[in-house]
Amino acid sequence: MGLPPDHRNTNGLTRRDLLRAAAAGLVIGTGLVFVPKRYLRLPQQAQTFVAKVNDYQLDIAGTLLRGMMELGVNREEVQGKRILLKPNLVETASESPHINTHPLVLRGAIEAFLRLGAATVMVAEGPGHRRDTLAVYEESGLADVLTEDRIKFHDINYITGFELPNAGRQSTMKTLTFPALFQEVDWIVSVAKMKTHHWTGATLSMKNLFGVMPGRYYGWPKNVLHKVGIQNSILDINATLKPHFAIVDGIIGMEGDGPIMGQPKQVGVLVMGRNLPAVDATCCRIMGIDPYKVSYLERADNWLGPISDRSIEQRGETIASVQTNFELIDTIPAQQGIRLT
C-alpha cells in the first residue's frame, strides 16, 4: 500500500503552535500531567492546489494534471504505478446528482494519471447505503463513462479482505479489514465530493474512505464504524490506509443536510493534494467552515497532516477568490458553531 503521505516536519511555528506549546509548558511546569498528545505535536506542512472549474464539460484532465505537476506529482513518480481511484458513490436519486462524485471528474483523473504514465488506473467503491453497488455505478452515470473508457470498476463491498493492525488506535477496533485488491495497487486516491454532513459537519476526502471498508465485514450501512465512533473511524482508516492523494469535486457540491438530502451548491472548484487533512481543511475554508471545529480534522492536525492555514501552502487560486459559505443547519448538532469567522 505504499508510502505514507507527504507530511514533512518543519521548524516554522505558527501562532497557534506557539500558544499550544506555551500551554503545554505551563501545564507541565505546574506539575499537572495530562496533556492531550495533539497539543504536543510538532507542526507539519503540506501543499494543496485549488483550481477554478465552473463546468463539468471543461478540461478537467488538463486542470488536474496542472495541479498535480504544481504539487510535484510528475511522470517520474507515477510511471508504471497502479492507481486506484476511490470515488464517493453513496446512493442515487434522479433529482440529486450532486450526491456522488461526478463521473467526468473520474474521467479527468483517469486521463491525468494515464498521461503521467500510470500502468493501470482502476475505480473501486463500496457504498455504505446500497447493497447493490452496480445500481449506484449505473445510475450515477459512472458506468457509461468507464465502459466507454474501458476502465475496470471494482465493487469492494464483496471482495474478501485482509487485516491490518489499527494504526490510528482512536477506536476500539484492533484491526481493520481492507479489500484484498488494495494489496495489488501502488496508489490510493480519494476522489471525493465537497459536501456538508449531518453527523460530521463536512464529508471530504478523509470521510470518503469509509467506502473502502467492505460491506461483507462492516454491514450496510457500515454500522460497525458508527458504533465505535464515526470520527474515530475516519482517523483510524486514514492512519492505517495511508492514502496517497486526494481530489475533491467541488464543481457542484452539497450544502445543508448532506450527505444525501442537501441542496446543490455551485462552487466551481477542484481541490487536490497529497495530504488529506490539508486538502479537507482547505475545502472547509472554501465552504466557510472552520476546520478546527470539525472534530476529526482538529484531531488529525499535525498527526495525519496539518490543517492550519499557516501550515498549508496554497497553490493555484486563493481561497478568498473561491470561498462561498455552504448552508449549515442550526438544528443539526454537527453543523452548529462550525462557521468560519
Added chain:
Amino acid sequence: MSLSLGTRGSAALLRRALPGGGFSGKARGKFQTDSTAWGILALSACGGPTELLNQSRSLLMREQLEDGRLCVDSTHPDSFWPTALAILAWQDSEPYREAQQRAIRFLLDTTGFHFPRESDGPSAHDSQLKGWPWVGETHSWVEPTATAITALRATGHGHHDRVQEAVRMVLDRQLPHGGWNYGNTLVFGKELHPMPESTGAGLAGLAGLVGRDVVLPSLSYLQDKVTRLRTPISLGWSLLGLAAWDLSPPNAEALAERCLANQGRYGEYETSALSLLILGALAADKNNHVPFLSISAHHDRMSSE
C-alpha cells in the same frame, strides 16, 4: 422463465462450484459461505445436481461454529449474517437438521445493539425494536432482519416472539411514502430515499405475516420501479419481493434476460447476485415453486400448530 435463461444461469453457477462442493464469489475464486448458501438456494430451485448440493450443504455445516452461527469467514466471527441463508440452504434436508436447529437457536438467541428512542433524537425509527444486525453488536437493519424472518418462517417459527417483534421492526422502518432502504426512515426530519433491493427483501420477509394493506405503498413503489432495474441484486430482490405477494411484471423474463446480458457491461456477477437474479426470475413465473419464499410452508405449519 425460459429454459435457456435457467440453463445459462445454472451453468454460470456451476462454473463457480468448487471441487468437493461449495461456491466461490466469482469463477476461480475461493470458497465463501454466503456465496455457497445463495448458490445452493438458486441451484436447488433450478433442479441442480443433488451431489453437488449436498456436498455444499455439508461444507456449510463444516463452517458452522459451535454456537450455531455461520460467518463470512473464520477471522470475522461477528459477521454472522450468512446464518439465515444457511438455514434456508439446509431446509428440507434431513442430514442437516441438527445443524439447522443450532443455527435457528443462534438466531433466536441473538439480537444486536438497541437503545431507547429519544423523543427529540435525529432518527425517527424505534431503535428499541429488535431485529437482526449484519454484524454482531450493531443495530438491526432491514435486509438481515427480513432474511432472518424468511428463514425462521420457512422453518415454522413464524409465530415466535422474536419473529413477531422483528416484523414490527421491519414495518417500523417502512418509509412513509413506501419502500424500504437499508433501515433509516427519517433523519433530522427528512424522509430518506427507498431502495429496490431493500424493499424486495422487506416484502419477501413480511409475506404471509402481515396484511397486504400495510405494505401497499411499498408494493406500488416496487411495481413502478422494477421495469427500470438493470442490475442483479436490485432486480432479483424486487422480483422475489413482488412474487411473495403474487405480483410480477409482465416482462419479468425479458428484464432478467437483459440483466444477465449486462455482465458484458459490468463484468461477471458475484455468485450471490447471480443467484438472486435466478431466484427472482424463477419466482416471477407462477408455474415455478421457489422454496426460498416458503410462504406456503409457513401457512401449512401455521395451520398445524
